[in-house]
Amino acid sequence: MNAPHPSKVAGIDPTVPTPAHTASPTSPTSTAGPAPVPAPHPPTPGTVLQDRLAGWVSDLTTLHELTERLTRTTALDPALRELLAAGASLVGARRGLVVLDPGDGLGPRTTLGLGLGRADLGLLETVPRGALPYDPGGGETVHPDLLAEDGLDPRHREVAVRLDYAASYALPLATGSAGRLGAAVWFYDEPAEPHERQRHLAGLYVRHATEHLARLLEVERTRACMATITAELLPTRLPRVAGVQLAARHRTGPRGGGDWYDALPLPDAALGLSVGSVTGSGPSAVAAMGRLRASLRAYAVMEGEDPVAVLSDLELLLRLTEPARSATALFAFCEPALRKVTLAGAGHSPPLLIGERRTEFAETTVSAPLGMLACWEAPSVEIQAEAGETVLLYTDGLLHRTGDPMDRAFARLHAAAAGVPRAVRHDPGAVADHVLRTVLPDGLDTADSDEDVVLLAVRFG
Missing domain, CATH: 3.60.40.10 (PPM-type phosphatase domain)
Structure with a gap:
């Protein structure tokens, strides 16, 4: 009888593949020579299911903790910094940057770095817009080995060498309700890219973060408008x-x-x-x-x-x-x-x-x-x-x-x-x-x- 399939949890596909093994036959008793070493038992369907459920629980716990920390932020700057740090832990990167550039053109526009100084951010801004390691208006952008890429913009290659990063992974800050707010990109010191599970978790987190940023953005704009009106009076x-x-x-x-x-x-x-x-x-x-x-x-x-x-x-x-x-x-x-x-x-x-x-x-x-x-x-x-x-x-x-x-x-x-x-x-x-x-x-x-x-x-x- 097949093991029951659990329902899909938080967008993670729980389908368990059918194990490709059969039961080991019982070995006959021998009176001569040492006793045979029993072959290791392959995992049972129940064990596979338990391991996968444990993985889902771990993923959901991690997402819950990170989103809770993000939700406690009440201003754009700390929220963006929290997004960068949490994303870096999810995709296994050490450095990154986030660009806030709302698609409606009303601002505010800002760039923050993780492990990157003001001069480093200024250097990245010298890369032509079409050759940046992120695309604010598109989907995810993966550069697993920048220096080995054919057709990489020369200025981007030069900046990557000077800042000593070899790979990057970027996600847009965009949802249907929030619109396009910008992008986040994380940098690897060596050629690398996040595996499928990391991408999935990072995508879930960034979508939640984008909605939170949209709310903070509205508050920031309202605050700026009220400050302007008050100052004018x-x-x-x-x-x-x-x-x-x-x-x-x-x-x-x-x-x-x-x-x-x-x-x-x-x-x-x-x-x-x-x-x-x-x-x-x-x-x-x-x-x-x-x-x-x-x-x-x-x-x-x-x-x-x-x-x-x-x-x-x-x-x-x-x-x-x-x-x-x-x-x-x-x-x-x-x-x-x-x-x-x-x-x-x-x-x-x-x-x-x-x-x-x-x-x-x-x-x-x-x-x-x-x-x-x-x-x-x-x-x-x-x-x-x-x-x-x-x-x-x-x-x-x-x-x-x-x-x-x-x-x-x-x-x-x-x-x-x-x-x-x-x-x-x-x-x-x-x-x-x-x-x-x-x-x-x-x-x-x-x-x-x-x-x-x-x-x-x-x-x-």
Whole structure:
């Protein structure tokens, strides 16, 4: 009776060939001479089936582990590096490169190497496009012995000799749903090529990786689009006003947020300064931020010398046009010649005054955010700065990104400001950078976060 054929698993053909052997006849007993050595028993159909099933389980386990590691990547660069390393282990290669070049032409375009430096990648780019060791628009490309190939492009041969690789195997990053994204190629030091099982596993893995890359690519494009829109809604440059130096730093999350800053020249050599944050994230929050900032500029031109009136008008606009949204805001009327700042805040953190002899938070009144009360109003306060001092305005995202309770976050901010090196205190941009790096160490200032961060530094001469 024939052994049952198992079902096909993960695209691997499980057909078991019929064993070509027969049972050995029983040898007669002999009374003379040594006993005959029994012939080795050929494998039974059951043993063959068990070995093959064990191979399938091993392959599936390997694919599961590699795809799990890939799925945990959340950005294009680490995903591409993971793809290269996993593919190299599957096809038995030591080096490789991946080219991301989406077929729709919208980018981004990048090339990453495994075991290849920047100069090596640049050398490979000198090979004519039609003679490259991969074809982004085609199927797999196998060069088992490059130097022995007839018709190999001379430049490709020269590059292969200089980089000391003798064979290559490439797969396109392309599926029906994801389209064409690029290609991955792995290099062998000696003439070689992956066997059928390796090709099959690599093909399964690369198809899964392509779908994952397509999702990350869409996220990257959305992020870039939101960053561009946000940047366009914020000042492209800060004004130059006698008596003060200005610097701003802005960090936004991957979905885009509603934090803003602004600096607007006003009549009589005055300056209007504002920072604020709209609740929520994503396109709607970015759009609301743009509308509020534009409205605040108009109110500042009309009645900037009265910050309370400016924020009262902004609060009325927010309640009438966006009743489901709230915002924090701070507006300051700055008179550089007098080194005086008159400000009002709505649910916003107090400014920080940084100087040689003092580092202290301004004494502002506690008030609700805009849109939270039927009618907002709070008294204004004045800050009298001295020559060389910097007033730092910031949004709450700087404090929230620390992950600390607010009292500890404020203490960390104060310590960072007090520790600004004397050599850079004359530069408001350097002051803002120091505060960012100190309050948010280990790259937290640039890491992805739902919290936007805005700093506006104003140094008085």
